[in-house]
Each structure stands twice: as structure tokens, then as C-alpha cells.
Amino acid sequence: MLDVTKLSAAYGQVTAIRDIDLAISEGGILAIIGANGAGKSTLLKTIAGQLPTKSGSIVFDGDDVSGLPAYERARRGIIMVPEGRRLFASLTVHENLQTALSAKRKGAWTLDAVYDLFPLVAERKDRRAGNLSGGEQQATAIARALVANPRLLLLDEVSLGLAPSIIGELYASLPIILEQGTAILLVEQDVSRALNVSDEVHCLLQGATSLAGKNIALSEISAAYFGTERDS
Numbered sequence: 001m002l003d004v005t006k007l008s009a010a011y012g013q014v015t016a017i018r019d020i021d022l023a024i025s026e027g028g029i030l031a032i033i034g035a036n037g038a039g040k041s042t043l044l045k046t047i048a049g050q051l052p053t054k055s056g057s058i059v060f061d062g063d064d065v066s067g068l069p070a071y072e073r074a075r076r077g078i079i080m081v082p083e084g085r086r087l088f089a090s091l092t093v094h095e096n097l098q099t100a101l102s103a104k105r106k107g108a109w110t111l112d113a114v115y116d117l118f119p120l121v122a123e124r125k126d127r128r129a130g131n132l133s134g135g136e137q138q139a140t141a142i143a144r145a146l147v148a149n150p151r152l153l154l155l156d157e158v159s160l161g162l163a164p165s166i167i168g169e170l171y172a173s174l175p176i177i178l179e180q181g182t183a184i185l186l187v188e189q190d191v192s193r194a195l196n197v198s199d200e201v202h203c204l205l206q207g208a209t210s211l212a213g214k215n216i217a218l219s220e221i222s223a224a225y226f227g228t229e230r231d232s
């Protein structure tokens with residue numbers, strides 16, 4: 001479904017990701033890990049089209065989308081839940097979900113189906129998004145993304161700073177999303193969680209892939225995560 005080859009992107013003159021290769025098939029889940037500033041959000045933004053591709057390709061459902069604007073990629077089903085969630089604080093939860101209806105693609109995720117998946121969102125549908133806890137906002141942001149019926153869901157820092165009980169609920173929803181054939185590309189700070197939930201993990205270090213694989217042991221990750229010079 002998604003085939004990223006030698007992808008690079010920059011902020012002005014400063015290259016932030018370099019020669020990234022990754023692929024995800026329908027219903028697959030790949031996790032990106034890496035230290036602060038490694039380029040994880042940049043990679044997601046580049047795939048979503050919020051940042052231009054400097055070189056390399058992003059092939060999605062057979063087409064190179066790397067030159068397409070973000071809204072066109074969203075129309076094809078590349079939907080991102082950004083770091084920090086970006087809900088409309090003064091709108092209710094329900095109104096936030098409704099904002100996604102205009103970009104809705106055909107698929108299983110009706111408003112009712114999304115509320116069934118996240119009872120905690122349903123219970124708060126008339127509350128203003130700005131008054132929710134971080135975890136409730138994260139669930140609402142994922143629910144809003146689902147309403148658009150993504151083919152590829154890009155999730156940045158799903159669990160950062162959230163209460164463990166809510167993290168459990170959010171992660172429990174992922175297999176159900178994958179069952180519908182949606183693929184997930186996930187940025188996760190919690191390395192063991194990333195290893196547990198995903199088919200494949202890629203570790204970024206200073207904008208490049210330092211380790212990638214399907215059965216990586218926790219013990220292999222430290223050098224790839226911090227760089228081998230850390231102790232010197």
C-alpha cells in the first residue's frame with residue numbers, strides 16, 4: 001500500500017530526514033521510534049504532504065504521491081493525527097468529529113461505528129474538546145481521523161504524557177482499525193510498546209534509519225536509538 005524509497009526532506013537548508021526506506025501493506029502496522037529531534041514527526045509530515053519531498057518517492061496504492069498537495073493525499077486516504085492533536089478546542093467532541101465528514105471517504109467508519117469503538121468519546125460527545133483530558137483528546141483526535149475512513153493512518157506520539165488506563169484503551173482500538181484494512185504508521189516514544197504492537201519497527205537517529213526489522217530485541221535498540229558515541 002505504501003512504499004517509501006530514499007525519502008529526504010528539509011526545513012530550508014537543513015535536511016531533517018535522509019534516505020528513508022519503508023513499506024507497509026494493507027492492515028499492517030509499522031512503528032517509528034527514536035530520540036527527540038530524530039526526525040519522526042518530519043517523516044510523518046512528509047508522507048502526509050505537509051512538508052515537501054526533497055528527494056525520493058512516496059508510492060501509495062501504486063501512484064507516486066510525493067508531488068501531490070496534502071489535501072489530495074488526504075482525499076486518497078492518507079490521514080494524520082498530529083503531535084499535540086489539534087482539535088478545535090471551542091467545539092464539542094461531536095462537532096469535531098463532524099469536521100471530518102466533508103473529507104469522508106467510503107468505508108466502515110460511520111460516526112456510530114467510531115463511537116462504538118471509543119465509548120469514552122461517545123460519553124463526552126457534547127463536551128467542549130478544550131475541556132477534555134489529554135487522553136480523551138487523543139481518543140477524540142483518532143476518532144476524528146477514522147471518520148474520514150483512512151487507508152493509511154499516521155499517528156504521532158499516541159501515548160506521550162497520557163494516563164496508563166487511557167493508553168491501554170487507545171492501543172486496544174488499533175487491532176480493530178487494522179482489521180478494516182487500514183494500515184498504521186505510528187510514532188511511539190515507548191520502545192517496548194512499539195515492539196509489542198507493530199509488525200515492524202524502524203529506529204531513526206539524526207534523520208536516518210539506524211535499525212529496522214521485524215523481530216528486534218529490546219537489547220539491540222539502545223545503540224541505534226542513542227548512537228554509539230553516547231558514552232564517549
Ligand SMILES: Nc1ncnc2c1ncn2[C@@H]1O[C@H](COP(=O)(O)OP(=O)(O)OP(=O)(O)O)[C@@H](O)[C@H]1O
Nearest residue numbers: 011014016034035036037038039040041042043083
Ligand atoms: N518547523 C521546523 N523548522 C526547522 N527545523 C525543524 C522544524 N521542525 C523540526 N525541525 C528540526 O528537524 C529535526 C527533526 O525534528 P522532528 O520534529 O521530526 O523530530 P522528532 O523525532 O519528531 O522529535 P520529538 O520526539 O521531539 O517529537 C530536528 O532537528 C528539529 O529541530
Ligand SMILES: [Mg+2]
Nearest residue numbers: 040041042083
Ligand atoms: Mg515529533
